[in-house]
Amino acid sequence: MTETVVQGTTQRTIDPDKLMSFVFRAVDEVGATLNTATVVMGDKLGYYTAMADGRPVTPAELAERTGTSEHYAREWLNNQAAGAVVEYDAETRRYTLPAEHAVALADPTSPAYLAGFFQLALGTVHDAESIYQAARDGDGIGWHEHHTDVHHGCERFFRTMYNGHLLGEWIPALDGVAAKLEAGGKVADVGCGHGASTILLATAFPNATFVGSDYHEASIEVARERAAAAGVSDRVTFEVAPATGFTGTGYDLIAMFDCLHDMGDPVGAARHVRDAIAPDGTWMVVEPMAGDRVEDNLNTVGRAYYGFSTLLCTPASLSQDVGLALGTQAGPAKIRDVSTAAGFTAFRTAASTPFNNVFEVRP
Template sequence: MTTIHEAPALDVDKLMAFVFKAVDEVGATLNTALVVMGDKLGYYQAMADSGPTTASRLAQDTSTDEHYAREWLNAQAAGGYVEYDATTGHYTLPPEQAAALTDPSSPAYLPGFFQIALGTTHDTDSVLQAARNQAGVGWHEHTGDVHDGCERFFRTMYNAHLVGEWLPALDGVVAKLERGARVADIGCGYGASTIIMAQAFPNSTFVGSDYHEASIAAARQRAQDAGVADRVTFEVASATAFTGTEFDLVTTFDALHDMGDPVGAAKHVHQAIAPDGTWMVVEPMAGDTVSDNLNPVGRAYYGFSTLLCTPSSLAQDVGLALGTQAGPARIRDVVTTSGFSRFASVAQTPFNRVLEVRP
């Protein structure tokens, strides 16, 4: 006998509450593009410099069309990003938003976060096709906003925490770096983390590696611009094939979960690290269960995981696809399976967890 499932009665109030939640979500989705627009056209910086302004003045200050400036300002006011004075017709960028949207030295600097989100959604069609074909989408296949936005977003964290908090949380590492250590930075991208460490510890030498050739080209130029090219080199290499041995410190920033073969990468690190060396693994902040991650940060990271990080892993050999919200227990399994014996969570921020891994 076939059992017919009877649909539950609709609660109209709950339905309409969800509809208006969805309206807010669509507004937020569009605002991602508007924030990137405001960043690239210089709208936020002009408002921070000028104080209360009008659409006409903002357009003049940025050499853009007034019609776009007007609609952009109204959308920003509706979303609470700028304040609107109906009496004077002026728009103001509050100091808190100015810090988050115009000051690259602020630990709350956000334009890169929006830029990588916009770039990630831009490539949704490729991800849809990959999901149907049980395939992946490589990091190199994404639009430049993904690469640039990723570097800008995570560089903010590294500037704020790497030298002053994360490295000191590792047993004896700062003393080694001050004396002069050999450091390998795996999956270095544009080299932001590598260069920050090189600037802080001039007696040490650093080798950054990444499979993405365009990122390594950018990293080499940035090392030259930063004046650290005498002690920093970059190579195009996968995480299972970077060169060198006897490293005192190996670092992997926000990249282990993106790798197709993180176990193979961990085994290679184990071979390359000195017997008393340290591997610092920095991963997106995550708990060990789905329930642990049902929060605003987890929601954003699960979104990136679906559209960016998991497809990237699936495009590589093995394709383990740990996911952005892998959690410390899964990372522990990866590194202990690869021969490491010591593992500890030593620091964290709302966006990152720092793990200390030792032979």
Template sequence: MTTQNAAPAVDPDKLMAFVFRAVEETGAALNCALVVMGDRLGYYRSLAEHGASTPAELAQRTGTEEHYAREWLNAQAAGSFVTYQPDTGRYHLPPEQAVALTDETSPAFVGGLFQIAHGTATDAADVIAAARAGNGVAWGDHNSDVHVGCERFFRPTYNAHLVSDWLPALDGVVGKLGSGAAVVDIGCGHGSSTILMAQVFPASSFLGVDYHRESIATAQQRAADAAPGAQISFQAADVAAVTGGPYDLVTMFDCLHDMGDPVGAARRIREIIADDGTWMIVEPAAGDHVEDNLNPIGRAYYGFSTLLCTPSSLAQPVGLALGTQAGPARIRDVVTQAGFTRFRLAANTPFNNVFEVRP
């Protein structure tokens, strides 16, 4: 006689609790697009500048249709992004939210985070198809919200920490940059990190490299506008084709885990770095074990890893797919396989780990 295992009992209270959580999650997913909408239409900036407003006032000031402004404000109030004043019918953007949603110079700015998340979700159908086929989705195949949002998300953090915290945490690097060093910034994207370093250290020369040609074109224009006298150039190439050297400083900002062959990239860096040079790797904050990353930041990063970073790696030769939450141990393994002998965590933020790697 065969006995089948009985289906586990369902707790109706836990079931309904999860259903209500699913409703909350749906609202959060929709709010990603609503934040992008508020950013593009100038709703947040208007509220920050003019204070509490009615839907009609907001619509008039931003040149938009009042019904959209009304429903958008109600959605923002329901999610506690703005507060509603029933006695006046006005909506108020608290000062903390105003900083996070309008001040692109603040490290707390989240507009870019919502933009890259919105762009990533927009391309989910391509990732689903790639998962079925067993291939990847290249970075350049994503929509512009991914590329622009990525730069807007990371730039405020680099502006806040790169020169004041991260570079000084590296042994002897600031002194070299001050007297004149050769630097290559690999995976530079739109060039924010490269341009920032070039502006602060005019005696040094900088090469920004990225395999996405459209990003390099943007970086070249931004460098011409922001640092016309700096020793800065850009090259559209993957790591294997990087020219020049030996380099006193090699930097990678939030891109090693996106590469198809990070070990091969590390071996190339070992070839072009000076004997006393430094490789600074900035990666998303992560622990070495899954359970270390089961938190809100890890959840967001695992989401980006599934829909953006892992597909990018799988679209390239080798396709190692380290994942956004690779952790220090896996990064150490990559660089030691390439022949580097010194590796340490030099600095960190709630969102980033900064590693110092030496030959």
């Protein structure tokens, strides 16, 4: 059965079954939105950690283990059970966190760890009202203006990617880079944030020296503290600087991890890289997984990244000089255009994961 409705001056035929299908999908969307906050709740209150051993728990037991209210533990467990994050046994009235879900939500060393991803998403949505106004005015919102969950969640999520792929896959995929770093190369990590990638590389290559840079002073303060804790401060320097103004020359490797698309002037940044890199150096550009066409990105990962692009990355670019706004789903062709405009002559995709493309760019 169909019905015709008038919208403005246009008559459109409505399929009631299709309409109700979308309504229930919308309910699922709202549930997923709320689940972002409840996952972060489980992370911050230690619920997942307390259930990581696989022992079934009651709400009272979970509350006792975590020093929280039983009322909240009960509703949280029911929410997680409804979303199939935890399993519920109706006979025993106990809840279990499956081993696979524990790896993703309670093990920071796992390459599948996702708690930071949820924290990043929640922090991004937290600032949505300011993005709405910026869209009306054509303004931008700087990275430094966002909720701290954005900064900490971003580092936690991408550190998982780097731990899983940087040393074992990405560096070996770059022509001759590993050998240079083993011999004592010089590295710049531009847009380093909390320094996770810088410190990981410094730990793996003790003969090399590193300069990490970011315009966000608070992130650089964290990076310095973490470098000291990791025992690499003697070979790692962190500086507050924009991508168009980081210091030093003659770098064997200049890396940009998931940040080029956030820059207001990526071409200007690329030109500065061209000036600072050694004649036989390598610029490693790690960007979110994306194809060159919109239709290439209409998938689960692309949906999340377009969301971040709308609420986080594009506003960040628009808040800076030039404001090119490449977008999180820029794709290889746009990144190649940036490198070519800056004077680089060699460009190739060196590696990829479900979440990232890794480009090797050379003079």
